[in-house]
Every structure is written in structure tokens, then in C-alpha cells.
Amino acid sequence: MKTVIEVKDLRKTYGTLVAVDGVSFQVSEGEIFGLLGPNGAGKTTAVECLEGLRRPDSGLIQVLGLDPQSEGKALRRRIGSQLQESALPDRIRVWEALDLFASLAPGAADWRGLMQQWGLADKRKSSFSSLSGGQRQRLFVALALVNNPEVVFLDEMTAGLDPAARRTAWDLIRAIRERGTTVVLVTHFMDEAENLCDRLAIMDRGRIAAAGTPQGLITTYASEVRVVFTAGADDISFLERIPNVKTVARHGPRVEVSGSGPVLALVAHSLVEHGITPLDLRMEQPSLEDVFLRITDHPITE
């Protein structure tokens, strides 16, 4: 498949702070590629380097075969950017903003259609300053798509969206991809990444700590299953002696047993043997969140 984004050994510093510390990845045409990572990991910085908004210290970047620094103008016609922090003039109306962005883009999409899809038709005459947080967010996504981009960068697209709007946004992003657009998605929502991304990279402190398909990452980094139930004051230390059990942890009344293989059946059997019959015994499959926490498990850093 055609490579549309190529990043090799990207580095970006702000003074003495190394924000992006040697990052390499590729994105193929029509992929939804996710960038995950704790606050300050360098995701926005990396994406802004790809968009040509920041000058990297070193490394190679090609987006649609173009260098975002020296060929930024040509590139920006072909990409769409929804920035993490955007602003528009307070008084501009929703339709005016869309119309303005469309007028700047040759071959623009039908902005009325976008307005409809992103749930802004009712607000078409509202000023930017009167929109709610989620409505602003949806407007920024619609604006990022107005030039029919070949690659679209979405930095926390669904931050502030209500659950239904989030689902709609996912469907719309899938539809955009079906038309061949490549999507780079920065997100803090693990369900979003798991549902939407073909591949993703988890960034931590400026580096890529892990990359792969959501399921591949789960298999590699979080193969253990968890058995969860509520226990009273009962002594449950006997569970630690089950061969398949790795850890037993208590969080208040909630007990979490991690292990492998038929651990659910073994734990259930052992509990019953000891006269404990929890009503809510259940198994939780490992998720992308487990992978994320495992890879980025360190105190909040400055």
C-alpha cells in the first residue's frame, strides 16, 4: 500500500525541553492511525511538525511526498488540520466560517453537507462565541474537512463531545476513510482508539513506546485476564496459591485477580470451596487501557 506519511527520527526541542525525541513511523493511504500518550508526551508537537506548523530540529518528514517545511504551501492545500487549540473571531457565524474556509480552498467540499453531517445546521446563524464547547469542536472538525483533504489530522477530535456525538463522529471518520482519506487521530479515549484506529503508536516522554494494531498491542502487552468480584472481610489469600493466578489485589471491597488460562473457573471453584459465593464474579478481558497504563505507568511528570 502507498505510504502517505513517513517520519524518520523526528526531534523537536523547546529550549532545553526535548518534546519529541527521535520518533519514526509510517502511515499508509486510507489508514486511520492513532497517536496516544500521556499529557505532554509530544503528540501535538509531532503532529504540528507533520502539518508544517512547527520546524523540527532534525529528522525526515514526508507527507504526500512533500516536505512540510519547504513545501508547506502545497501541502496545506491537500491536508486538513483540526488543531487542539483553535479559535475563530467571536462574531463569525457558523455558516460564514464554513463558507470562508471553502472559498479559500479550490475543489472544496460542499460545506452545507458538512454542516449537516456534523450537527451544526441548527446553529448555522449562531456566532462562534455563542457555541458550546462540543459545538465548537464539531465546527473545527468540519472546517478541517472543508478542503476535501487527502490526509486529515485530528487532535483530540472528540474532546468535549457528548456520547452520541462521539459515536456519530466515529461513523463520519470511518466514512471519510472509505473515500480514501488518511486520518491521523490524537486521542485520550481508549475506546475511540480501539474502535477506530487500524494502527496506533503510544508515545511517552517524546518517544514511541509501542506501536501496532490495537489487538496486536493487547496481545503483546496485556495478555492476562482479570477476574473481578466484591468480597466482604473474608480472607481470600488462598487465591494466591492457584497456579494460574498471578496477582490478587483489593481496592476497597473490589477484588481483582489477574492470571491466565482458565483462571475464572479455578477462582470460582476455589471461592466456593472456601464458602464464598460472590454474586458479581466476572471476567474482564484485557483492553487497550491496560496496555496504555502498563506502558506509561509512572507518576504525572512536569
Ligand SMILES: Nc1ncnc2c1ncn2[C@@H]1O[C@H](COP(=O)(O)OP(=O)(O)OP(=O)(O)O)[C@@H](O)[C@H]1O
Ligand atoms: N510552544 C511551546 N513552548 C515550550 N514548550 C512547549 C511548547 N509546546 C509544547 N511544549 C512542551 O512540550 C511537551 C510536549 O507537549 P505536547 O503539546 O506536544 O504534548 P501532548 O502529547 O500533545 O500533550 P496533551 O495530551 O496534554 O495534549 C510538553 O512538555 C509541553 O510543555
Ligand SMILES: [Mg+2]
Ligand atoms: Mg496535545
